[in-house]
Amino acid sequence: xxxxxxxxxxxxxxxxxxxxxxxxxxxxxxxxxxxxxxxxxxxxxxxxxxxxxxxxxxxxxxxxxxxxxxxxxxxxxxxxxxxxxxxxxxxxxxxxxxxxxxxxxxxxxxxxxxxxxxxxxxxxxxxxxxxxxxxxxxxxxxxxxxxxxxxxxxxxxxxxxxxxxxxxxxxxxxxxxxxxxxxxxxxxxxxxxxxxxxxxxxxxxxxxxxxxxxxxxxxxxxxxxxxxxxxxxxxxxxxxxxxxxxxxxxxxxxxxxxxxxxxxxxxxxxxxxxxxxxxxxxxxxxxxxxxxxxxxxxxxxxxxxxxxxxxxxxxxxxxxxxxxxxxx
Amino acid sequence: xxxxxxxxxxxxxxxxxxxxxxxxxxxxxxxxxxxxxxxxxxxxxxxxxxxxxxxxxxxxxxxxxxxxxxxxxxxxxxxxxxxxxxxxxxxxxxxxxxxxxxxxxxxxxxxxxxxxxxxxxxxxxxxxxxxxxxxxxxxxxxxxxxxxxxxxxxxxxxxxxxxxxxxxxxxxxxxxxxxxxxxxxxxxxxxxxxxxxxxxxxxxxxxxxxxxxxxxxxxxxxxxxxxxxxxxxxxxxxxxxxxxxxxxxxxxxxxx
Numbered sequence: 061x062x063x064x065x066x067x068x069x070x071x072x073x074x075x076x077x078x079x080x081x082x083x084x085x086x087x088x089x090x091x092x093x094x095x096x097x098x099x100x101x102x103x104x105x106x107x108x109x110x111x112x113x114x115x116x117x118x119x120x121x122x123x124x125x126x127x128x129x130x131x132x133x134x135x136x137x138x139x140x141x142x143x144x145x146x147x148x149x150x151x152x153x154x155x156x157x158x159x160x161x162x163x164x165x166x167x168x169x170x171x172x173x174x175x176x177x178x179x180x181x182x183x184x185x186x187x188x189x190x191x192x193x194x195x196x197x198x199x200x201x202x203x204x205x206x207x208x209x210x211x212x213x214x215x216x217x218x219x220x221x222x223x224x225x226x227x228x229x230x231x232x233x234x235x236x237x238x239x240x241x242x243x244x245x246x247x248x249x250x251x252x253x254x255x256x257x258x259x260x261x262x263x264x265x266x267x268x269x270x271x272x273x274x275x276x277x278x279x280x281x282x283x284x285x286x287x288x289x290x291x292x293x294x295x296x297x298x299x300x301x302x303x304x305x306x307x308x309x310x311x312x313x314x315x316x317x318x319x320x321x322x323x324x325x326x327x328x329x330x331x332x333x334x335x336x337x338x339x340x341x342x343x344x345x346x347x348x349x350x351x352x353x354x355x356x357x358x359x360x361x362x363x364x365x366x367x368x369x370x371x372x373x374x375x376x377x378x379x380x381x382x383x384x385x386x387x388x
Numbered sequence: 389x390x391x392x393x394x395x396x397x398x399x400x401x402x403x404x405x406x407x408x409x410x411x412x413x414x415x416x417x418x419x420x421x422x423x424x425x426x427x428x429x430x431x432x433x434x435x436x437x438x439x440x441x442x443x444x445x446x447x448x449x450x451x452x453x454x455x456x457x458x459x460x461x462x463x464x465x466x467x468x469x470x471x472x473x474x475x476x477x478x479x480x481x482x483x484x485x486x487x488x489x490x491x492x493x494x495x496x497x498x499x500x501x502x503x504x505x506x507x508x509x510x511x512x513x514x515x516x517x518x519x520x521x522x523x524x525x526x527x528x529x530x531x532x533x534x535x536x537x538x539x540x541x542x543x544x545x546x547x548x549x550x551x552x553x554x555x556x557x558x559x560x561x562x563x564x565x566x567x568x569x570x571x572x573x574x575x576x577x578x579x580x581x582x583x584x585x586x587x588x589x590x591x592x593x594x595x596x597x598x599x600x601x602x603x604x605x606x607x608x609x610x611x612x613x614x615x616x617x618x619x620x621x622x623x624x625x626x627x628x629x630x631x632x633x634x635x636x637x638x639x640x641x642x643x644x
Binding site for chain 1: 438440459460461464465469470472476477478479480481485488489490491492493494495497499502503504505509513516552553555556
């Protein structure tokens with residue numbers, strides 16, 4: 061398959077991964093390098109959210125709970141149980157996948173805002189358990205001393221190799237998400253998003269599809285949670301808040317709902333935006349909010365929509381220049 | 389054995405009885421019409437038969453099996469498909485994708501196989517594509533397969549709904565006012581299409597207001613009024629039934 065036969069979305073996805081690969085050595089500030097790494101971890105979570113929120117259209121506001129359970133399952137498995145690293149990651153995937161199943165079942169009949177409120181409550185319950193079940197989770201002190209991975213002779217202890225491992229995982233999981241999106245499941249998810257009654261009338265089981273989307277989201281959040289814990293090497297319950305769930309949902313919306321390249325763009329850029337605006341000091345949150353509102357109001361298709369418009373504009377500009385040169 | 393057997397079905401919404409102790413049989417291979425004035429309970433009947441509403445009492449059997457407890461998608465799997473009176477195409481899906489999702493219930497491949505796009509999935513997708521092409525060809529929308537479904541004109545969205553229903557591979561197709569909003573010419577085309585569906589061995593249960601359409605295509609007509617069945621016979625006989633004339637066609641007789 062040649063590069064020309066790829067769709068615009070696929071080309072953009074490849075481009076984004078290449079740009080992210082080239083970006084790391086170009087950033088000289090070591091703090092900003094670390095921000096970029098958190099951006100990649102956020103992208104793992106947002107690509108997971110894309111299944112349930114972007115494609116299936118369910119307002120899932122407990123993403124921080126998924127992410128937190130992923131982090132803790134990994135952290136407790138590798139510290140308390142002394143499991144090998146990748147078995148710990150697997151434990152995180154299974155734990156959050158099961159959590160997706162658990163959240164999926166009671167919410168089968170809920171739609172829209174009712175689902176949003178239920179998932180918010182669910183997220184709070186998980187946060188409080190992480191905080192207060194001290195004998196297991198370590199309570200407010202969290203879990204420290206978390207390892208970075210090794211694969212055979214390869215060591216990922218230092219930030220640079222770990223960054224490229226994270227990027228490889230993101231590339232792989234994005235490819236998997238892209239395959240699912242283009243399969244019969246992608247169309248079925250979108251049909252449920254559009255019209256549940258009509259979906260049932262053509263033989264789709266909306267409940268089963270929603271649970272599936274929740275579980276897929278859980279698998280991604282499990283990996284994202286484990287990678288976050290491994291990146292920070294220390295976790296504590298105060299990060300897995302409703303505010304972070306909202307932030308992850310916003311990354312998807314700003315990126316462009318229902319588009320995979322948009323999900324990654326939104327994750328990375330919104331991770332950086334607060335850092336870039338930090339010089340504004342006490343005003344930075346206000347400016348940050350204003351930028352978000354402007355994008356949502358004037359470009360509801362998000363960064364993906366802006367990108368599509370920009371490439372079309374450049375293409376016509378190049379074509380026009382080519383035409384005039386041809387005429388002369 | 390009738391393909392669809394409706395026995396003493398009653399559907400109440402609070403104090404309102406939308407369907408009142410209605411029984412009928414839809415025989416295999418026929419075009420069976422249900423007519424009645426506005427508010428007679430026709431659409432409610434379709435919703436009860438397809439499982440959108442659970443009937444208050446009575447039973448529905450499909451191919452001799454009780455189906456009243458089944459969800460709509462389970463009935464589709466058994467071979468019942470429907471269209472909607474008010475259009476319900478999937479707006480964010482293309483014309484082709486709208487029909488493709490109907491094949492979902494006829495495929496077996498799982499998520500992991502689809503992520504890896506195994507050889508079995510590729511084969512399955514090829515088979516689905518053939519079925520979808522056939523359904524689009526059947527209603528004459530093959531050349532618009534790539535269009536966004538919402539950009540189709542009204543009458544063609546109705547055809548898309550029929551193609552979508554056909555792609556579930558039904559034995560019984562329930563058409564809820566397929567002629568609503570269609571021009572005279574489009575309605576004539578629809579009549580031909582309905583007969584072609586029947587000629588493929590698919591039984592049709594048709595609900596409509598358009599008398600000319602009903603009278604020219606139907607084998608059997610059931611007339612309902614205030615949720616009750618008041619007549620059931622061939623189109624010619626029903627037109628002469630004095631009670632039908634009084635309840636529905638007007639005191640002065642048939643107008644088309």
